[in-house]
Amino acid sequence: MSLNLRPLGDRIVVEPAEQEETFAGGQLVLPETAKEKPQQGNVLAVGAGRRDDDGKRIEMDVQVGDKVLFAKYAGTEIKIDGKKLLIMKEADILGIVE
Numbered sequence: 001m002s003l004n005l006r007p008l009g010d011r012i013v014v015e016p017a018e019q020e021e022t023f024a025g026g027q028l029v030l031p032e033t034a035k036e037k038p039q040q041g042n043v044l045a046v047g048a049g050r051r052d053d054d055g056k057r058i059e060m061d062v063q064v065g066d067k068v069l070f071a072k073y074a075g076t077e078i079k080i081d082g083k084k085l086l087i088m089k090e091a092d093i094l095g096i097v098e
Contacts, residue, residue: 003044005080010050010090012062014041014070015083040069060090067097
């Protein structure tokens, strides 16, 4: 996916991973409001990093392509080309899945 969005500072654009909904004995479709919010996703874009008190840039710990875990209600949801994406601060990332 070509993303025409460059996050600023220590912000990150994440594509949340959709969780599969399969149940024993068949398929049940849950409405969007009943589904658990995903807490895992792939990093699509990364800002340049925040600045310290002296104005020096602090390098980001995540990079494009990383699979990350994030806080349940982290970030701001946006839609680009019909895809749901999240813009969040690096501090909302709980870890990188390796």
